[in-house]
Amino acid sequence: MRFLVMVKATQEWDGELPTAEMGAFNETLVRDGILLAAEGLQPSSKGARISFANARAAVTDGPFAETKELIAGFWIVQARSKEEVVERFSHCPFERGESLEIRQIFEAEDFSGSDEMVANRLARMREHNRAETSNSKP
Amino acid sequence: MTRPEQVRAIEAVWGIESPRLVAALTRVVRDVGLAEEFAQDAFVAALSQWASDGIPRNPGAWLMSVAKRRAIDYFRRAETAETKYRLLGHELQTEEPEESIFAALDDDYIADDLLRLMFVACHPVLPVEARVALTLRLLGGLSTTEIARAFLSSEPAIAQRIVRAKRSLAAARVPFEVPDAAQRTQRLASVLEVVYLIFNEGYSASSGDDVLRPELMQEALRLGRVLAELAPGESEVHGLVALMELQSSRARARIGRSGEPVLLLDQDRARWDQMLIRRGFAALGRAERLGQSLGPYALQAAIAACHARARTAKETDWARIAALYDALAQVHPTPVVRLNRAVAVGMAFGPGSGLELVDALLAEPSLKAYHLLPSVRGDLLEKLRRFGEARAEFERAAAMAHNARDRELLLARAARCARA
Numbered sequence: 353m354r355f356l357v358m359v360k361a362t363q364e365w366d367g368e369l370p371t372a373e374m375g376a377f378n379e380t381l382v383r384d385g386i387l388l389a390a391e392g393l394q395p396s397s398k399g400a401r402i403s404f405a406n407a408r409a410a411v412t413d414g415p416f417a418e419t420k421e422l423i424a425g426f427w428i429v430q431a432r433s434k435e436e437v438v439e440r441f442s443h444c445p446f447e448r449g450e451s452l453e454i455r456q457i458f459e460a461e462d463f464s465g466s467d468e469m470v471a472n473r474l475a476r477m478r479e480h481n482r483a484e485t486s487n488s489k490p
Numbered sequence: 491m492t493r494p495e496q497v498r499a500i501e502a503v504w505g506i507e508s509p510r511l512v513a514a515l516t517r518v519v520r521d522v523g524l525a526e527e528f529a530q531d532a533f534v535a536a537l538s539q540w541a542s543d544g545i546p547r548n549p550g551a552w553l554m555s556v557a558k559r560r561a562i563d564y565f566r567r568a569e570t571a572e573t574k575y576r577l578l579g580h581e582l583q584t585e586e587p588e589e590s591i592f593a594a595l596d597d598d599y600i601a602d603d604l605l606r607l608m609f610v611a612c613h614p615v616l617p618v619e620a621r622v623a624l625t626l627r628l629l630g631g632l633s634t635t636e637i638a639r640a641f642l643s644s645e646p647a648i649a650q651r652i653v654r655a656k657r658s659l660a661a662a663r664v665p666f667e668v669p670d671a672a673q674r675t676q677r678l679a680s681v682l683e684v685v686y687l688i689f690n691e692g693y694s695a696s697s698g699d700d701v702l703r704p705e706l707m708q709e710a711l712r713l714g715r716v717l718a719e720l721a722p723g724e725s726e727v728h729g730l731v732a733l734m735e736l737q738s739s740r741a742r743a744r745i746g747r748s749g750e751p752v753l754l755l756d757q758d759r760a761r762w763d764q765m766l767i768r769r770g771f772a773a774l775g776r777a778e779r780l781g782q783s784l785g786p787y788a789l790q791a792a793i794a795a796c797h798a799r800a801r802t803a804k805e806t807d808w809a810r811i812a813a814l815y816d817a818l819a820q821v822h823p824t825p826v827v828r829l830n831r832a833v834a835v836g837m838a839f840g841p842g843s844g845l846e847l848v849d850a851l852l853a854e855p856s857l858k859a860y861h862l863l864p865s866v867r868g869d870l871l872e873k874l875r876r877f878g879e880a881r882a883e884f885e886r887a888a889a890m891a892h893n894a895r896d897r898e899l900l901l902a903r904a905a906r907c908a909r910a
Contacts, residue, residue: 353708383601384506385715388765428765430708435495435502439545459704459742 354388354430354457355437360421362449364395373445381429381440392425421451428457493541500540504533507550508631513603515557516666522610522628523656528564532556604629605720606666612681615662620655621684622691627652629716630709640706641691678721682730682787685713689734693741707738718773728777729788735770736794739763750895755803767798786822789814808838825854833866841873861890865900872907881907 370378370392381387393399396414403410416422431437437454444452508529515525532553546552611624626632626640634652638645669677692706714731721727743761746752774795777788784792793814800806815831828851836844848867857863868883884904891897 383716383719385712385719388769430712432505432705433498433502435498436505439499439502439506439549442545443547 353432353459354428355434356455356457357427357429357437357441358423358453358455359425359446360451360453361424362421364397364415364422365392365424371445377443377445381427386429386431386440387427388430389428390426393423396422424450496541497537499545500533500537503536503545503549503553505631507553508533509604509607509629510550510600511553511557512628513607514554514600515561516607516610517599517603519561520666521656521660522607522624523653523660524561524564526628526656528557528560529553531560601720602668604716606668608681608717608720609668609677610659610664610666612677612684613659613662613664614677614680615658615664616655618684618687620651620658621680622687623648623651624655625684625713626688626709629713632709640703678724678726681717682726685710685717686730686734686787688713689737693737704741707734707741710734711738718776722776723780725777725780725782726785726787728773728780729785729791732770732773732777732791733787733794735766735773736791736798739766739770739798754797755806759801759803762798770798771795784817786818789818789821793818806837808834812838825851825857826860829857829860829863829866836866836870836873841870845870845874859890861887861892861896861900863887864890868900868903868907872903872910875910877907877910 378387378390381390396416396419399414399416401412401414401416403412429437429440431440434454434456441452441454446452511529511532512522512525515528516522519525519528535556536549536553540546540549607628608625611628612621616624623637623641626637627634632640634645634649637643638648641648668674689707689710692703692708692710711731711734714727714734718727718731739762740754740757742763743757743759744752752758770791774788774791777784777791793811796807796811796814812831812834815827815834819827819831829848832844832847832851835847845867848863848870851857851863864883865887868880868887871877871880871883881904884900884907888897888900888904891900
């Protein structure tokens with residue numbers, strides 16, 4: 353099973369390199385063969401937010417000053433259980449009030465029988481999203 | 491926290507820490523069975539102490555120090571010097587040998603220990619099923635219950651298999667080492683074979699019903715990735731990782747709505763997992779950059795990569811696949827590889843060229859009962875509009891097919907040829 357682990361920070365990271373401790377932490381995830389992806393996010397000033405109301409999209413450019421918790425980065429890991437992820441990420445070297453949110457990712461096998469169509473649609477949606485963003489890749 | 495949650499959390503720690511613990515202990519006590527016992531003792535101690543005190547900051551070090559103490563007690567109690575010598579081998583030199591030896595149990599060595607443990611668990615003195623069970627137990631940190639469930643086998647059967655394997659290793663005095671250059675290629679091949687067997691057990695579910703067992707696929711992938719970190723200079727290790735990442739990227743597209751298998755060219759490519767495909771490409775790149783000529787796993791991965799790169803089945807680069815099968819047939823010249831090569835050549839250069847290669851395989855004894863031979867031949871003949879011969883081949887293939895679903899499909903194609 354796969355999990356998304358999101359870092360929520362109270363202050364934004366601004367191009368700081370990950371600390372040596374964070375490097376070592378990520379290294380243990382690689383060493384144990386469970387890290388699928390890990391990315392840090394640029395400040396929200398470079399981002400935008402789209403909210404939907406009454407079927408209309410309203411775009412707000414960053415920074416998202418009113419938000420107390422900003423998503424600052426994420427991991428995708430493959431683990432045997434939620435407990436494994438909790439145990440591993442309890443050792444994550446944060447110390448500035450960050451928090452981590454662990455969420456399990458839906459897999460095709462989570463849908464069965466008549467729900468197959470849902471799985472198909474999810475996969476298509478995902479593929480569509482990817483097609484939009486992968487034009488620059490070889 | 492309630493009690494079952496606590497146990498699950500401690501079990502999770504065990505899953506994470508036990509391979510390294512057992513590996514480091516084996517280096518010192520020279521016996522995987524004994525090493526695992528000390529590690530288990532530490533786990534039992536953890537279950538009772540952590541339940542009241544909580545999980546310590548560095549659980550790996552905690553477990554290691556308890557296991558160490560158990561091992562030292564054991565040696566102190568060992569009755570004769572001869573036993574001590576047998577257990578500790580040549581390292582028994584100082585007055586207080588245990589303390590000094592265990593002092594060396596630190597992180598720097600553990601990566602090497604894990605690699606040694608992989609070679610030991612996959613040692614050729616063991617039957618293949620024993621290698622698989624021992625690898626999952628020692629390097630996967632899976633319990634006997636979990637292994638039994640994954641292989642649809644009974645727990646006592648798996649437990650016995652593991653006990654026997656440990657005994658065979660001790661009896662054969664298998665050294666705890668990475669094999670030297672002369673043996674390395676052959677021994678590494680055994681490790682890779684075991685990992686790939688575990689993967690395929692999950693991917694094709696050889697026993698039982700048709701469902702994929704994703705946990706075995708994922709465990710094999712994890713083991714492969716760990717191995718790639720431990721032996722980064724081995725092109726075939728990256729080749730195997732690439733092959734597994736690319737194959738598992740298609741796992742969810744392989745099963746149709748009513749549970750029927752869907753062939754590669756008929757799969758809905760939107761359901762392929764792009765993250766795994768990218769990881770597969772990256773691992774294949776590492777295999778290629780090592781500059782050795784590609785081995786069987788990397789070549790199969792390169793073939794899988796050709797499929798992954800094609801946005802539609804029509805865009806498949808069959809000429810390149812045919813060339814890769816050429817290379818694969820040279821390093822791994824099995825009849826099945828040659829048959830696959832014939833298929834690729836047929837797709838790339840026309841059914842006539844493919845048929846020539848298939849016909850050369852007709853006398854092959856190992857393919858006599860292989861339904862894909864007449865099935866491939868029927869397909870090529872049908873494309874050449876030689877419908878009478880094609881029909882006969884499909885009917886022959888149907889008679890050889892192992893499951894009802896394949897048989898139905900083949901008979902339907904035979905009927906179509908009869909109408910043409």
